[in-house]
Amino acid sequence: MKITQQLLADLVAAAIKCGATEAESIALESTEFSVEVRLGEVETLQESASRGLGLRVIYEGRQASISTSDLQAGSLEKLVTDAVDMARLTSADKAAVLPAPEEFADVTDEDLQLYDPAIAELQTERKIALAQACETAARSFDARIVNSEGASCSTTLGRMLLVTSAGFSGEYRATNCGLMVAPIARAGDQMQVAGWGDRQRWLEKLEAPEKIGQEAAHRVIRKLGARKVPTQEVPIVFESSAAGELLSNFFEAVSGEAVFRRASFLLGKLDEIIASPLLTIIDDGRMPGAVGSRPFDGEGLPTRRTEVVKNGVLRNYLLNNYTARKLGLSSTANATRGLTGTPGVGVTNFYVAPGQSLPEEIIATVKNGFYVTDLIGFGFNPVTGDYSRGAAGLWIENGRLTYPVEEVTIAGNFREMLHGIEIIGNDLRFRGSLAAPTLKISKMMVSGD
Amino acid sequence: MTLPLSFFIENFPISVAEIEKLLSDALSRGGDYADLYFEYSVLSNLSLEQQLVKSANRAITQGVGVRVISGERTGYAYSDEIAPRSIRTAALTAAHIANSTGNQAPINVTAQPPTHNLYAVEHSASEQPLERKIDLLKRADRTARSYDRRIREVQASLVDEYKVILIASSDGLLIGDVQPLIRMNVNCIADDDRNLQSGRSGGGGRAGLEFFETVQTPESFAHAAAQQAICLLAAVEAPAGAMEVVLAPGWPGILLHEAVGHGLESDFNRKGTSAFSGLIGQKVASELCTIIDDGTIGGRRGSLNIDDEGQPTSKTVLIEKGILRGYLQDRLSSRLTGAALTGNGRRESYQCLPMPRMTNTFMLSGQDAPEDIIASVKRGLYAVNFGGGQVDITSGKFVFSASEAYLIENGKITAPVKGATLIGHGPSALTKVTAVAHDLTLDHGVGLCGKNGQSVPVGVGLPTIKISEMTVGGTKG
Numbered sequence: 001m002k003i004t005q006q007l008l009a010d011l012v013a014a015a016i017k018c019g020a021t022e023a024e025s026i027a028l029e030s031t032e033f034s035v036e037v038r039l040g041e042v043e044t045l046q047e048s049a050s051r052g053l054g055l056r057v058i059y060e061g062r063q064a065s066i067s068t069s070d071l072q073a074g075s076l077e078k079l080v081t082d083a084v085d086m087a088r089l090t091s092a093d094k095a096a097v098l099p100a101p102e103e104f105a106d107v108t109d110e111d112l113q114l115y116d117p118a119i120a121e122l123q124t125e126r127k128i129a130l131a132q133a134c135e136t137a138a139r140s141f142d143a144r145i146v147n148s149e150g151a152s153c154s155t156t157l158g159r160m161l162l163v164t165s166a167g168f169s170g171e172y173r174a175t176n177c178g179l180m181v182a183p184i185a186r187a188g189d190q191m192q193v194a195g196w197g198d199r200q201r202w203l204e205k206l207e208a209p210e211k212i213g214q215e216a217a218h219r220v221i222r223k224l225g226a227r228k229v230p231t232q233e234v235p236i237v238f239e240s241s242a243a244g245e246l247l248s249n250f251f252e253a254v255s256g257e258a259v260f261r262r263a264s265f266l267l268g269k270l271d272e273i274i275a276s277p278l279l280t281i282i283d284d285g286r287m288p289g290a291v292g293s294r295p296f297d298g299e300g301l302p303t304r305r306t307e308v309v310k311n312g313v314l315r316n317y318l319l320n321n322y323t324a325r326k327l328g329l330s331s332t333a334n335a336t337r338g339l340t341g342t343p344g345v346g347v348t349n350f351y352v353a354p355g356q357s358l359p360e361e362i363i364a365t366v367k368n369g370f371y372v373t374d375l376i377g378f379g380f381n382p383v384t385g386d387y388s389r390g391a392a393g394l395w396i397e398n399g400r401l402t403y404p405v406e407e408v409t410i411a412g413n414f415r416e417m418l419h420g421i422e423i424i425g426n427d428l429r430f431r432g433s434l435a436a437p438t439l440k441i442s443k444m445m446v447s448g449d
Numbered sequence: 450m451t452l453p454l455s456f457f458i459e460n461f462p463i464s465v466a467e468i469e470k471l472l473s474d475a476l477s478r479g480g481d482y483a484d485l486y487f488e489y490s491v492l493s494n495l496s497l498e499q500q501l502v503k504s505a506n507r508a509i510t511q512g513v514g515v516r517v518i519s520g521e522r523t524g525y526a527y528s529d530e531i532a533p534r535s536i537r538t539a540a541l542t543a544a545h546i547a548n549s550t551g552n553q554a555p556i557n558v559t560a561q562p563p564t565h566n567l568y569a570v571e572h573s574a575s576e577q578p579l580e581r582k583i584d585l586l587k588r589a590d591r592t593a594r595s596y597d598r599r600i601r602e603v604q605a606s607l608v609d610e611y612k613v614i615l616i617a618s619s620d621g622l623l624i625g626d627v628q629p630l631i632r633m634n635v636n637c638i639a640d641d642d643r644n645l646q647s648g649r650s651g652g653g654g655r656a657g658l659e660f661f662e663t664v665q666t667p668e669s670f671a672h673a674a675a676q677q678a679i680c681l682l683a684a685v686e687a688p689a690g691a692m693e694v695v696l697a698p699g700w701p702g703i704l705l706h707e708a709v710g711h712g713l714e715s716d717f718n719r720k721g722t723s724a725f726s727g728l729i730g731q732k733v734a735s736e737l738c739t740i741i742d743d744g745t746i747g748g749r750r751g752s753l754n755i756d757d758e759g760q761p762t763s764k765t766v767l768i769e770k771g772i773l774r775g776y777l778q779d780r781l782s783s784r785l786t787g788a789a790l791t792g793n794g795r796r797e798s799y800q801c802l803p804m805p806r807m808t809n810t811f812m813l814s815g816q817d818a819p820e821d822i823i824a825s826v827k828r829g830l831y832a833v834n835f836g837g838g839q840v841d842i843t844s845g846k847f848v849f850s851a852s853e854a855y856l857i858e859n860g861k862i863t864a865p866v867k868g869a870t871l872i873g874h875g876p877s878a879l880t881k882v883t884a885v886a887h888d889l890t891l892d893h894g895v896g897l898c899g900k901n902g903q904s905v906p907v908g909v910g911l912p913t914i915k916i917s918e919m920t921v922g923g924t925k926g
Contacts, residue, residue, distance in 0.1 A: 018793075038720070044802065045546050046525040048539065049776070063504040069511055069529040089579045091501035094557070132787055184722055184843055191724060193843035223844075231690040232680075232926055261498065262602050262638050263647060323777035340508040341494070376839035377848035379922065383638065383647040388922040389849035389871040390839075407846050409922025410871050411689065447689035447872075447922045 001071045003051060005025045005171060011055055013400055015048060016165055017359035018084040020057040022098050024164040026337055027053040031157045037131045038150035054339035057083045061092035067339035095325035101167040105302040113289040114174040116202040118153050127153040127360045130179055130209050137213025138183040142221050150184035167305040168300035175201055177289040181216045187224040194220035198434045202289055226404035228448040236410060236444045237362055240427050243374045243436035247352055253382040254308055255345045256323025265385035275418035281309040281319060285348030292349035292433030298337030304349055314396035318346050352436040355424030362423045364399035371396050385414035402436045417441050453615045453625020456559050457487050457841035461531040468617045472556045475540040479549030480519040483619045487513050488799040490612035496585040498604040502877035505579055507570045512799040515539045518781060519547035526804050526807055553837055558623035563754040565759045567747045568655035570629045571895050574609035577658050582607050589635045589667035595674035604636040616759035629655050630906060632895055635670040638677035639910030648677030654748045665893060671694040677853050680865050687869035687923025693829030694919045700835060701908030705810050707838040707847040708875045713781035714805040717842050723875050724845030733773045734879030737815050740768040742777060744792055744808030751809035751908030756801050760790035779805040797903040809912030814816060815885025822884045824860040830921050831855045831862050836914050845875040870922040886913035
């Protein structure tokens with residue numbers, strides 16, 4: 001059976017007929033391909049097409065959802081009746097409603113450039129060659145690169161459809177292409193790995209495989225000889241990729257899901273100064289051709305550009321319809337959807353606005369400090385803002401990068417860390433849907449020997 | 450009890466003869482080995498927050514994964530329709546990895562029952578009335594809220610899965626399993642008007658809902674989560690630097706999972722990319738440490754009758770009195786290295802390739818009394834509960850983050866501290882284990898392990914142990 005907006009509209013109508021007050025149906029189709037090469041040889045080839053659909057029903061504020069990949073007519077009929085029966089048993093929740101018809105907009109007009117036909121047409125041989133070129137560039141960079149975790153090239157062609165009983169009906173197609181490599185270097189007893197890659201919606205935007213391979217190689221070679229440092233409080237410079245991880249932690253606390261549950265240190269801080277005046281954070285779902293762009297969110301609302309932090313002031317939480325209603329606010333069109341369950345909250349293109357400084361100028365301001373290139377672990381608590389993660393990178397002495405450092409942690413509290421942002425770099429580049437330039441934080445505790 | 454083979458034959462248009470034909474198709478361009486992985490699963494979840502039962506959700510997943518191995522190369526494709534025509538398309542796609550003349554000999558598979566019966570569940574949770582599940586969540590909510598008036602929010606969730614799998618291989622294997630899994634989690638937010646803190650607890654296993662009456666109750670989870678949140682309101686800064694660390698029994702066994710478990714998975718070792726590569730027979734821990742991976746413990750979250758390649762799970766000694774003894778094998782690594790299978794080939798779903806994964810990983814009890822271990826520490830950390838952990842397999846550096854920990858001062862447990870990450874180096878961290886107590890405890894059953902984007906349920910266990918020196922990532926120098 002072909003998945004169409006009409007099929008979803010029929011399901012929605014059947015649910016209403018069954019007694020649901022509101023209903024929403026979603027379908028996801030994707031064709032995924034990936035090749036992994038290692039030491040020059042193809043190791044795995046995977047290719048598959050999959051599809052599934054989900055139905056969410058609301059019965060007087062009571063919600064239930066069911067998803068399936070079984071699209072036979074008889075199975076879908078049962079899906080509708082089961083969902084309505086399940087909903088009758090949950091609790092009435094005034095916030096559990098679909099967005100109102102007037103909140104929708106005509107979302108198909110503007111071309112967000114989400115679908116690259118060149119990715120759809122990319123031949124298997126070419127994908128293998130991209131991965132091989134990436135790995136070869138990494139392995140030939142330095143004699144100390146003795147092994148490899150391999151390189152991979154993956155592509156996704158996706159289609160998303162959404163129909164709601166409130167009057168929304170829409171769909172879009174999107175492509176995605178990723179290239180990754182992880183070379184391994186050895187010196188004496190020490191072995192190090194560094195992964196590096198790029199992910200874009202358009203093939204022509206993807207960084208050249210040779211450049212990705214060389215960067216990965218550079219990153220692994222500079223780790224060789226890494227050691228611990230004594231425990232001390234120092235300024236920290238976060239390399240762009242590590243700064244992106246800080247931003248990802250910040251999202252956990254600014255998400256409406258954490259805020260309405262009182263599980264965020266940003267609770268009650270709207271329109272207050274929460275960070276250094278240098279900090280501006282944006283979520284923008286309408287950047288043409290960007291990985292996080294989409295015409296509408298998981299509830300059918302048109303995506304938009306939201307200033308989350310403006311010059312250090314918290315301007316907006318990121319919200320879906322449910323969390324917005326719980327907080328007495330309006331949705332920022334950040335609803336995300338799987339096939340099952342209630343909508344979540346997610347970023348679109350989420351980034352720290354770039355500053356003026358070159359990364360090396362930032363490093364030059366530090367007399368004794370830590371340039372963090374890699375973070376490991378899950379040591380961030382959005383409820384309290386407490387932050388403690390494993391870190392690796394390079395030590396800074398007198399404004400210059402010196403020896404590599406590993407097996408240490410960096411710790412602080414996000415409240416102080418946000419205020420402590422001293423300099424923001426000019427090196428913003430998206431390698432996915434979340435990006436930050438190089439950042440300097442005035443001081444954090446480094447724990448080592 | 451449902452028999453996997455008859456389940457698939459009765460519900461889908463397939464037969465044993467058709468399965469044999471599909472395996473032949475998979476090897477039509479050559480290759481050494483092919484297998485089919487049939488999966489049907491129903492995943493239900495229910496959550497309660499702000500005293501409202503928020504939504505009842507159910508996901509039905511079905512499909513077949515086809516794998517072809519040719520030397521070190523693997524081809525994989527799947528179909529989300531369990532019907533010969535679409536499985537054949539997947540088989541022919543996977544077949545592309547090989548390019549020789551193809552296998553002409555007919556393939557015959559013979560059905561066999563699993564040798565283990567570790568989770569005979571009479572009534573699967575997925576068939577239980579929703580009202581019964583809602584009642585469990587409400588009991589947790591009531592207990593947590595009545596624990597202390599500073600408990601402001603309670604979030605409780607119940608997840609149950611019912612999974613039927615069937616594996617057929619070109620080696621003639623035809624074997625299936627029915628795998629129930631339940632889990633309940635309780636999160637509490639405490640607020641004393643100055644500070645917010647959270648506490649969490651949960652548990653489960655491969656069992657029916659009666660587990661929550663007889664083994665662990667919603668009240669016990671709620672009590673533990675509320676107690677943790679309230680206790681943390683008084684938390685002081687965590688210390689920074691290298692110090693003595695005492696790990697409480699049970700869930701802190703995540704140390705073993707990160708410090709040694711992942712590094713002993715055979716794929717990394719076959720490729721020479723693990724910090725443990727080539728260390729078999731060498732000392733990687735103190736002689737007090739014996740570490741086991743055991744997929745055969747009845748009813749445990751990490752246990753399985755067969756792995757996702759049809760091999761019975763087993764008990765594997767990873768480290769014996771400090772000496773590295775073995776790796777965790779899947780079929781590919783075992784074929785390439787000649788090592789015996791250990792039943793650790795696991796995958797998240799039919800959409801994924803199997804890999805070597807842990808089951809239940811724990812350290813055997815020693816001789817010490819836990820109170821003597823604490824009394825022996827002048828200044829250190831006593832870590833009771835952990836959030837997640839992570840490891841860099843190649844460098845061996847690993848972290849795990851304490852979510853509930855206390856200072857030890859002059860042999861006594863004193864103030865609770867804020868969350869802190871502990872960091873170490875896998876091949877040397879356990880050489881610093883200087884005491885192991887006689888109180889081995891397995892975790893409550895909420896562990897989820899991620900590798901290459903695939904999540905599988907696992908278990909861990911630990912007796913109280915002392916590590917003479919480990920870096921604690923606090924803020925107080």
